[in-house]
Structure formats: structure tokens, C-alpha cells
Amino acid sequence: MSRERGTWSPSASTLNKAKAVMSAAEMSGNLYRNGLGMIASENIVSPMVQKIVASDLHGRYAEGLPGKRYYQGCDDFDTIESAGIELARSVFNAPFANIQSTSGTVSNIGALKALAKPGDEITAVSTADGGHISHARMGAVGLRDLNLSTYPWNEERMEPDIDGACDLIRSVQPKVALIGQSVFLFPTPLKEIADAAHEVGAKVMYDGAHVLGLIAGGVFQDPLREGADVMTGSSHKTFPGPQGGFLLSSSEDPTFQKKLNNAIFPGVCSSYHLHHVAGKVIALAEFEEYGESYAKDIVKNARHFAQALAAEGFDVLAESRGYTASHQVLTRHGSTDSGAGAKAAQLLEDAGIITNMNMLPGDTKALTPSGLRLGVQELTRVGMGALEMEEVARLYARVLIQGEDPSQVKKDVSELKSNFQIIRYCFNDEEQNGYLL
Ligand SMILES: Cc1ncc(COP(=O)(O)O)c(C=O)c1O
Structure with a gap:
């Protein structure tokens, strides 16, 4: 192997490692092409999403919001992100949408940053009952150093025990009442929980990571109209986009909206993966149609x-x-x-x-x-x-x-x-x- 300018060629062993990785990716594709x-x-993801995710946007930065950037060269991306914010507001029927977060977990970390401070109380579904690790002390809740109390669970109905959850919220008086699970068979009766939460001054955060496409498609529940102040989610589960996250809110308050935007950038993201944002925008347009x-x-x-x-x-x-x-x-x-x-x-x-x-x-x-x-x-x-x-x-x-x-x-x-x-x-x-x- 020579490393002189113009004559460099990779060693067989590093090239083989890269080839093995390419081949494993192809095998993974085959697994799903031939399997279930x-x-x-x-x-x-759709062919159009696949194409834009592999575009030049992959290598670019655009910190800030459309029209207010820290980097030059963002005019075209501003067009993309502005279209995406509009589409997300329409698809999720949300007064506020931030489409920058790089995953559902990052959306949750951002939301918890906006809604609570270290030492505050939070209520959520326990991981044993289907809550996500980011709702637990081992994940984002612990990272934010929040004190967690978990709702009692109704095994028969596979949802929180609603009276018990409301009692817990009234007694703990959390800053955040978090709803939503990774095991999510049925809509959560949200209204009662939201009423109890708002009574004690808590914000209601609904984690729709799994069911976001069902919510947007109008077949599950409508958290932003049932009392959720904030809804987080992944962009790649029932919502069929590239890997990433959304942060949505029912709030029209510009100060609260600014807090949510700031929680994502500069709160938890610097570069926020522009190719995936663009992929989300295409997926939103496709979702609006289909x-x-x-x-x-x-x-x-x-x-x-x-x-x-x-x-x-x-x-x-x-x-x-x-x-x-x-x-x-x-x-x-x-x-x-x-x-x-x-x-x-x-x-x-x-x-x-x-x-x-x-x-x-x-x-x-x-x-x-x-x-x-x-x-x-x-x-x-x-x-x-x-x-x-x-x-x-x-x-x-x-x-x-x-x-x-x-x-x-x-x-x-x-x-x-x-x-x-x-x-x-x-x-x-x-x-x-x-x-x-
Ligand atoms: C309820 C819930 N929230 C958040 C997440 C995290 O999503 P992501 O993998 O996009 O970080 C998951 C992942 O499955 C989830 O089930």
C-alpha cells in the first residue's frame, strides 16, 4: 500500500472490511425482501424518501430555524424545512410542529427539557407495563433527573387504571404527566388524565412514537384535542418516514412554542440530519395523500x-x-x-x-x-x-x-x-x- 498523493490505494484488509459491511447491508435487505x-x-421508506435521504443534504448543516440560520448556503433547505413544518402542522392538525429531532427518544429528551427541571416530579407508565425506556430513570427521565411515579395498570384493558392514574397525579402533583407506551394496543382515555394533570398545573405529554401514523390517519385517538399539551413521536414506525422524530403541540402560545423549538436546537441537537428532515417532508407529503x-x-x-x-x-x-x-x-x-x-x-x-x-x-x-x-x-x-x-x-x-x-x-x-x-x-x-x- 502506498499513501503518496495520487498513488494511494486501500489495503486489501480495510477494503475487505468495507466490502463485508456493504455485503451485510445487502443481506439485511434480502432478509426483508424474502421474509416478513x-x-x-x-x-x-418510499423510493422518493430513499432518494432524498441519500442526497447531498446528508453532508450539510443548518442550525437554527428557516430564515434564521447560523450557516450560509441554507436557502434551499429553508424551503424544505418550511414546507415540512407546514405539512406537519396539517398532517397532525397541530398549531406547532418541530421536525428537526433525530429520533423519538431525542424528541422526548427535548420535551422533558422544555417541560421540567431536575428534581421535578413526573408520572408515566412503567416499562414493565409497556412504557418506553425513555420514560424511565434508566433513560431520558433519569437523564433529566426527574422523580418518577408510575401509574397503576389495568391488565384486562391493557391501559393505565384511569382512576388510579388521576389519584396519583393529584397526590404527586407532577410537572409532567406522561402518557403513551411501546406496547400500545388501545387508545388511552386521555381526557380524565389531562383534566387531573391540568388541575395540579402539570403539562400533559403524549408519546405517540408507535401510533403516530394511526393518529395522523384518524384511526386511533386525537391527543392534541383530548388534552395533550405536547405530543412526541418517531417518524419511522406507523408513520412511514425515515428514522427521526417530531415534536408537536396544541399550544398557540409563541413563548411556549419558542421554548419547544429551543429545547430541540440548541437543547438537544446541533446538526439535525438534514437528509432525514427532507425525507420526513416527503413522507409527510405522501402521508397527506395516502x-x-x-x-x-x-x-x-x-x-x-x-x-x-x-x-x-x-x-x-x-x-x-x-x-x-x-x-x-x-x-x-x-x-x-x-x-x-x-x-x-x-x-x-x-x-x-x-x-x-x-x-x-x-x-x-x-x-x-x-x-x-x-x-x-x-x-x-x-x-x-x-x-x-x-x-x-x-x-x-x-x-x-x-x-x-x-x-x-x-x-x-x-x-x-x-x-x-x-x-x-x-x-x-x-x-x-x-x-x-
Ligand atoms: C413509546 C416510545 N417512545 C419513544 C421511542 C423511541 O423512539 P426512537 O427509536 O425513534 O428513539 C420508542 C421506540 O420504540 C417508543 O416505543
């Missing part, structure tokens, strides 16, 4: 999939409530803390079905839970409907109930998926010939 992506927090039908189809598929799994003999949670009102379905595969969820997830992966193990009510150990959390938003995005939900439930049963060799089932998984290679609910739908990676 059913992790509830994931999605695939989002409502996408959201409806997701929930219809989730219910149908849950019913089909139950018909195959699976223990599907929340039967008394019709299993689900979101994109998620929860299944139990053994006794509490048995690790049966982990085993089921591995067998399914061996059959080309990608899921994640999940704690269910009663489980106490995150690494040996009894359940699976399944999401249908990605299968819906490639055009699967009721018949395919039944077919997928049968594939689950072959692996997990009939005990068939997963490698045999994998062939049928791949066959099924071969008919669903086009990303739907987005622009230039017809011109595609499959995933880019």
Missing part, C-alpha cells in the same frame, strides 16, 4: 391477524376488547418469565419471520419474557390484506404449534413475500421494482 418484517417499531387509507388498512389488518392467530390456537391478549385497536398484536407463548417469547421469536426468524420478544403483564425479566409483540404496518405497506393475514397466521401455527421444521416453512414465507415487493401508499408507486436495499 413484523417488528412493531419498524417500517420501510395516510388515511394506510392507517385504516393497518388497523384492519392487525385485528384480522389477531383473530386469525386466535383461530389457529394462539393465546392472543386482550380478547375481551377485540385484541387490538392499533398496529400491534400481543401473543403469549408460555408461563411468566419462562423465556418462551424469546424461543418463539428465534423459531420464527429461522422461518424468515422477523419479530421481537416482549414482556407481558406478570413478566418481570426483560430478557426472558413470555410473549411476542407483533406489528403489521410493514406487511400492510407492501399491500397485504385480510387473506394474507390469515396465511401469515397459518405460517406462525406451522412453526409454533405444529412444530414443523422452520427451514421448510421459510420456503413458503419466501413464496408469499415474492408477491409483495412493491412499496404502497407513496408517490411513484407504479415505477418501482422492489426495495432498493
